[in-house]
Amino acid sequence: MDAAMSKPIIRLDAVSKTFQAPRGGGMVEALREISLDVRPGEFLSIIGPSGCGKSTLLSLVAGFLSPSAGEILFEGKPITGPAPERGVMFQDYALFPWRTVIGNIEFGPFARGVGRRARRDKAGELAELVGLKGFEDRYPHELSGGMRQRCALARLLANEPKVWLMDEPLAAVDLQTRIILQDELLRLWGDGVESADRPTVVFVTHGIDEAVLLADRVVVLARRPGRIKAVIDIDLPRPRAPLRSVPEVARIVDQLWSVIRDEAAMAIAEEGN
Amino acid sequence: MSPAMRIGLPFAVVAIVLVAWEIAVRASHTQGLVPLPSGVVHSALALTEDGTLFSALGSSLERVVIGFAIAAAIGIPIGLAIGTVPVLDRTLRPVLDGLRGVAPIAWIPMAILWLGVRGDAALFVVAYAAVFPFILNTSEAARRIPRSLFHAAESLGAGRLLLIRSVVLPGALPFVFTGARIAMAFAWGSIIAAELAIGIKVQTARRAVAGIGQLMVDTLYVRRDVDALVLYMIVIGIVSFLIDSGLRRAQARLMPWTQR
Numbered sequence: 021m022d023a024a025m026s027k028p029i030i031r032l033d034a035v036s037k038t039f040q041a042p043r044g045g046g047m048v049e050a051l052r053e054i055s056l057d058v059r060p061g062e063f064l065s066i067i068g069p070s071g072c073g074k075s076t077l078l079s080l081v082a083g084f085l086s087p088s089a090g091e092i093l094f095e096g097k098p099i100t101g102p103a104p105e106r107g108v109m110f111q112d113y114a115l116f117p118w119r120t121v122i123g124n125i126e127f128g129p130f131a132r133g134v135g136r137r138a139r140r141d142k143a144g145e146l147a148e149l150v151g152l153k154g155f156e157d158r159y160p161h162e163l164s165g166g167m168r169q170r171c172a173l174a175r176l177l178a179n180e181p182k183v184w185l186m187d188e189p190l191a192a193v194d195l196q197t198r199i200i201l202q203d204e205l206l207r208l209w210g211d212g213v214e215s216a217d218r219p220t221v222v223f224v225t226h227g228i229d230e231a232v233l234l235a236d237r238v239v240v241l242a243r244r245p246g247r248i249k250a251v252i253d254i255d256l257p258r259p260r261a262p263l264r265s266v267p268e269v270a271r272i273v274d275q276l277w278s279v280i281r282d283e284a285a286m287a288i289a290e291e292g293n
Numbered sequence: 294m295s296p297a298m299r300i301g302l303p304f305a306v307v308a309i310v311l312v313a314w315e316i317a318v319r320a321s322h323t324q325g326l327v328p329l330p331s332g333v334v335h336s337a338l339a340l341t342e343d344g345t346l347f348s349a350l351g352s353s354l355e356r357v358v359i360g361f362a363i364a365a366a367i368g369i370p371i372g373l374a375i376g377t378v379p380v381l382d383r384t385l386r387p388v389l390d391g392l393r394g395v396a397p398i399a400w401i402p403m404a405i406l407w408l409g410v411r412g413d414a415a416l417f418v419v420a421y422a423a424v425f426p427f428i429l430n431t432s433e434a435a436r437r438i439p440r441s442l443f444h445a446a447e448s449l450g451a452g453r454l455l456l457i458r459s460v461v462l463p464g465a466l467p468f469v470f471t472g473a474r475i476a477m478a479f480a481w482g483s484i485i486a487a488e489l490a491i492g493i494k495v496q497t498a499r500r501a502v503a504g505i506g507q508l509m510v511d512t513l514y515v516r517r518d519v520d521a522l523v524l525y526m527i528v529i530g531i532v533s534f535l536i537d538s539g540l541r542r543a544q545a546r547l548m549p550w551t552q553r
Contacts, residue, residue, distance in 0.1 A: 084444050104450035114441035118463040118550045127459070131450035159550040179449060 027096070028057035029183065029220050030081060035090035036245075037076055049245035050076045053090065056239065056248065060182075061218040063209065065231035066239045068280065069287035073246025074224045078187050081222060082108050094183075104128060107181030111188040113168045115160040121147055121171050122156045128179035139178075146174040150204070166197035170204070177208065184209070184221045191226065202234060203261045212259030228280070232272050233260055240276065242283050244290075250279050325519060332520030333527070340521065345508065350528065353484050353504030360419025361473075361480045368424040368476070369469060372431025373461065382432070389428060397422035397483045401490045415487040415504070422483035423476035430472025434465035467551045470544045474537055481533050485509075505529060 037051040050073040058064055066074045079085045080092055083102040092099045094106065102108075107128075115124050122143045129139035147156050150170040160168055169189055176184060190198045210218040225231050231238045235254055242249040254272060256263055263269055311330045318327050340346040375382040397418050404414035438460065446460050488506020503511070505525055512521045544551065 079444075082444070082448055084447075102444065102447035104448065106448060108444065108448040110441045110445065112439070112441055114439070114445040116442060116445075116460070116463070118466070118548070127446070127451075128449040131446070131452075131455055131459075161550065175445075175449070185448075 026060055028093075029060040029095060030056075030058040030222070031091075031093040031096075032056045032077075032081075033091045033093070035077075035080060035087045035092055037073070037080060037085065038088045051080075052245035052247050054246070054248055055090075056251075058183075058220060058222060060220055062236045063221045063223065063234055064237050064239065065223045065225060065235035066241060067225055067228060067231045067276070068241030068246070068249075069243050069284045070226065071287060071290075072241040072243035072283070074241055075187055076246070077241070078108075078185050078222060078224050081183075082106055082185050104132060104179045105181050106183045106185055107176035107179055109169070109172050109176055109184065109186040109189040111191050113160070113165075113172050113192075115168055115171055115175070117160055120157050120159055121152055121163070121174075124160070124171055125174045125178050127175060132179070142178060143174070146177055147171075149177070149208070150174040164197075165193045166201060169193060169201060173205070173208065182219055184219050184223075186221065186223045188224055188226065190230070198230075199264070202230065206234065206259065206261055211261065228276050229269070229273050232256075232269055232276065233264065238276060240280055243287060249283070252276060252279070325517070328520045328523040333524050336518065336521040336524045340524065346524075346528065349503055349505045349508040350532070353488065353506065354532070356416050356419055356504065357477075357480045357484050360416050360484070361423050361477060363416075363420040364423035364427055364476055364480070365473065367420075368427025368472075369431050372428045372469075372472075373435050373465065375428070376432035376435025376465070377461065389425070393425050397479070398486050398490065401487055404487075405491065410491050414491055415484060415506075418487040419480045419484050423480040426472045426475035426479060427469070430468050430475070431465055434468030434472075435461055437468070438464035467544070467548055470540070470548070474540050477536055477540060478533065481529075481536065485529060 032054050035051060035054045036049070039048045039050055041048045054077065066077060068074050076085065080087055081094075081099065083099050083106065086100075099106075116127065119127065122140065125143035125146050126139040129142060134142075144156065147153060150173055152167060152170055152174065155163065155167065160171065163171065169192075172189070190201055193201065209221060221234075223231070223234060232254055238252045238254060239248060240250040240252065241247065252272075252275075256268065256272075315330050318324060318329050337346075371385075375385050400418055400421055401414065404417040408414045408417055442460055442464060443456060446456055451459060484504065485506045488504040489510055490506075492507060492510045505528070509522060509525050512518050512525070
């Protein structure tokens, strides 16, 4: 299968985004002329220092924001707003506090008009798949951070979206939980299983090692304004989970770090002001 | 401290204070101005037996419940509207803040002029007092729902109607309930005030519609019974406490996710 030859599932064509800064500030240029093709079935990571606009980029693809200039296409058609074909996972989980685990998981099918019986069954299966069996009737506040993110993942899976848009989904959980969830994420995505209908993942993170371990390609953003600084292919075999301690991974992480070090240092210096 | 002591001690303190009170009032020349604990008990028994207390309580509560319901029916939709539509917030808020500054009691003359002394005037005052907590808490509640919840719902396929039903309403509900508790306290406070102000006429003309407040006016001017006055104050306090704990229990039942 030649991924490079297939048509992009998402295409960003010279996308720029400017914001009105809050409280009477001037205009802030968050992203400038981002052009990027996302290939169907690939796992794409976006990294960059804080304030580089990586979350903004994801919000644009999700349809929560619209570009100030340029165009974003999904399967050749312009994105006009959020849609269930592009599922989203949020750093703060964004689970509905008033719904139980099952209630959260079944929300997508519920919103799309799937009957009660069918969506309940499906939600139950997904709860088991993500390791939440026995917690179906708990409310989000009764769950640990890792379990909340499992629930959010199951909620996304329930709609069977073609694209998973993930905004630093593992940033708020502890290290051990993060490692376990990375492996789970890869497994659920279909790591090591070549399949034509594998979902496409756009994964925003500030963890370089996380990006390297998970992704086929890593997009490095520069900040103020956010621009693409580099796109790096990660030529590691799949499945990836066993590679966690392989020296090759550390070498690629080092290489990526040298690309973004100056940007990161500048970000820290500016934040210190 | 043993459990028996922990429960018994406060009762013992209260009992000692009451006995001392009784002795002090009897020994002084303040009878008729300061209530006697024994007199309050006596009034309670007498007014319960002849039904005066419960019929007055019933008509006050009826007005409170109806006024509260009207306030909820008006206040919640307005609150949701101004909480979700910034333009409405900017235009309506100054008007609401201005109105809110006019104490409910200040409306009594107008309410009597428009609605008469039958009890509808008191109802109006109650609804007026209770509507603002509903509006303010509901609008604040709607504003406070995290953006990411709307985004999550939209990206899961929710349309505008479902956003309102499945995000705005449940998201706002806990705060609305807090508003309801404040509204109920205001309603119960202003029914007494309104009945005191509307006063004695209704009490003599149509006994059935007299509420607790009207009974207090009658007790003050006609019967001059200080023990009964204190009894009414105690009853008002107890009823207020019971209503609030009922609402809190309803909240726990209806919104299990708010229990930590």
